[in-house]
Amino acid sequence: MTTPSSGRGAWGSRLGFVLAAAGSAIGLGNVWRFPTMAGKSGGAAFVLIYLLCVLFIGLPVLLAELTVGRRTQKNPVGAFERLAPETGWRWVGALGVLTGVVILSYYSVVAGWTIGYIVETLSGTFNNIQSPDAVTRAFTGLIGNPVVALALHALFMALTMFVVLGGVQGGIERWTKILMPVLFLILILLVIRSVTLDGAEKGLSFYLKPDFSQVTGTTFLNAMGQAFFSLSLGMGAMITYGSYLSRRDDLVSSAVWVSLADTLIAVLAGFAIFPALFTIPGLEPTEGAGLVFLVLPNIFDKIPGGLFFGAGFFLLLAIAALTSSISLLEVVVAYFIDEKGWTRRRAVIVLGSVAFLLGVPSALGNGAVAALSRLPVVNQSFLDFMDMLFGNFSLTIGALLLSLFVGWRWGTGRALEEIRLSNPETWFGRLWALLIRFLCPLAIGAILVNLILETI
Ligand code: PHE
Secondary structure (H helix, E strand, C coil): CCCCCCCCCCCCCHHHHHHHHHHHHCCHHHHHHHHHHHHHCCCHHHHHHHHHHHHHHHHHHHHHHHHHHHHHCCCHHHHHHHHCCCCCCHHHHHHHHHHHHHHHHHHHHHHHHHHHHHHHHHCCCCCCCCCCHHHHHHHHHHHHCHHHHHHHHHHHHHHHHHHHHCCHHHHHHHHHHHHHHHHHHHHHHHHHHHHCCCCHHHHHHHHHCCCHHHCCHHHHHHHHHHHHHHCCCCCCHHHHHHCCCCCCCCHHHHHHHHHHHHHHHHHHHHHHHHHHHCCCCCCCHHHCCCHHHHHHHHHHCCCCCHHHHHHHHHHHHHHHHHHHHHHHHHHHHHHHHHHHCCCHHHHHHHHHHHHHHHHHHHHHCCCCCHHHHCCCCCCCCHHHHHHHHHHHHHHHHHHHHHHHHHHHHHHHHHHHHHHHCCCCCCHHHHHHHHHHHHHHHHHHHHHHHHHHHHHC
16 A cells, blocks of 8 residues: 555555556557557557667656656656755656646547447448548548537547546546456457458568668657657656655656556557558558548448447457546646646646647547648648657656756766665666666657757
């Protein structure tokens, strides 16, 4: 059992924490964003770079965030303030809080589409698909309808607020326990069907045979940004979750399990999507944000009982998204509770509403409002643009600053003291200290510099 420093809440058990942290990590990032990014960035080469980023950068940064959280028992801003009082470091925490609101704003829009898909599947829209165009029409009809898109966005945001209102144990922990394993099982079923389709080889080779000639600076940024996004890093979500841990909870194995589970789900999602994708005429891997929504109904249609599994899958995906979105909102809420003295209720209502409003242009920018569907200059939809700025850049910069902070300002010596309270074993700790001091900042810095050089 945990002993929190104040009445702000704590996890009921360590398993509860690992599941909640895995619940934060596993979400749309794995099933929606990972295949989208892999498809846009050339397939296997991206996947390989992604896996390296998770192992050598993501995992150390995850352990660093959990350590800072457990040490300070604070939200990101409060945590930096406690470890480096009255310095500019608190702004790194503030950037994280801002990033949390913005990511939540468009995350909720995409999660709304999954809810819409539960209804579409159950009502038979995807039964006996005659031509893949039918799926495309259903999808663009759904996301392009302003009333539907906004209503689904509002519904998902309301669900998120409802769970976060319940507080750490009552709300967040309970949800994750049973549902993640079921999502995993349906995903396995999808993979089996997808790789046994006629013509699956093409997709498998796209996904597994790296072609490095297509790799650019953007590929690296996308892979690293995706690693941070998927593991919920770079904005203090894991600082906040770690802050509800007690000194006895094992940090290292928690970090390892969370990364493993998260990566497994993402890789499986790729195996479900790409083989099927190449068997569907008219669909390209570079499709973008709609990719999984256009591919998945076609696979379910070829599975006996597809209606049932399809609806179940989208339901579980919506729940997986919920266990992630609550961690986004929780960061912001914890900040206003700890630092501004707000009640949980007030923080949830005000900040959930702000995130909803910020998400309105993302909800309308998929056909409903032309100007938002393709922004001038950047040539992207509002949603894609926000995702690039906050989901890729902001998280990457946040993770860079966090590794500099833990490696050089707070110091790995002090961080290791904290880690050793629960993990006396040291080789991993020493390796971690090297990675967080040298490899993480250098690699992240190099990728950013390379990208800047490439664009100017
Ligand atoms: N990791 C979550 C997902 O993959 C998204 C997320 C990002 C959650 C950042 C919290 C913080 O869906």
